[in-house]
Amino acid sequence: MKDLKQFNIQYVGLKEESHLFEYQIGKTFFDAYNFDEFFDANINVALTLEKKNTLLNLSFNAQGTINVLCDVSGEPFDQEIETELQLIVKFGEEFNDDNEEILILPYSEFQLNVAQYIYEMIVLSVPTKRVHPKVLDGSMESEALKKLEKLRVKEVKTTENVDPRWDKLKSLITEKKT
Template sequence: MNATMKPLKEYNIQFVGLKLGKHHFDYQIDNKFFEHFEYDEFNDVNIKVDLGFEKKTTLLELHFQASGMVNVNCDTTNEPYNQKIKTDFDLVVKFGEEYNDENEDILIIPHGEYEVNVAQYIYELIVLSLPAKRIHPGIADGTLQSDILKKLEELSPKGLEEKEKTEEIDPRWNTLKKLLTDK
């Protein structure tokens, strides 16, 4: 996390005041959340995060479930589309001598801490749930009409072959080809 960024306070869970057992937190994630992380690859965001939070005597167990959509631009056509998101993540919070988040699913916080901030985990959960290549669903089913797609089709090996067939071959090439085959 950027050193100058203050943690988002509404994502602090003060577990000291919670009874042992299961608790539930809901978060509605939108563009403002990602602006805080200076992440601007989403045009629009509408994601609900359900956080199951279990307080045990020696540790905390967190189960994040995120579902909804982000509007992103297609890597091929740059056309915006809605990418569905459905993902989950488990985190165990333990207590130790010093803060340590090197292990991705275990967070160690110092003894005496009374709250945990879950914003960074929600951010990573959503960003990492996106496919590596963002492809508009209209490409696969043929419903997306785009100038870029038409150009890509023309430039594809199949498109170039068809172009060559339709263009009249200069007769001088035929003479050259004849020289090559008459060896």
């Protein structure tokens, strides 16, 4: 992960106050993780680091877009992303990241790489089902949607060849409700 050195924060020399770090996340960031679900990315991440005597309080805020495929039409589109992450960094004898909200760094450390936290925050903020906005409003024109429309099961109401036993069973259900 040598490509991610710009995400190292050397907190040892910082004053005990709030510090703002800003990052522009693009496709190359995700390439460093061999993550290929996004075709492109344009995300602004603002990290506020509040240094205190015994801990660091990190507040991540990400806004932007990622280019992904629509799960319905297969067409690429820009998915809006807006997410936040809070992380508390404490200091101890050894590294421990078992808790997702608290990170323990050894006393001997002098910097923290925040790239992994930014990566996880963005990837987890993407909806599990990605639907193009034009599919939602019905204005999408694509071959895949035309095929889906042709294959849609149409409800057929017929009165012929209906087994009378089904009608008797249906009446039992309505009688039970009353």
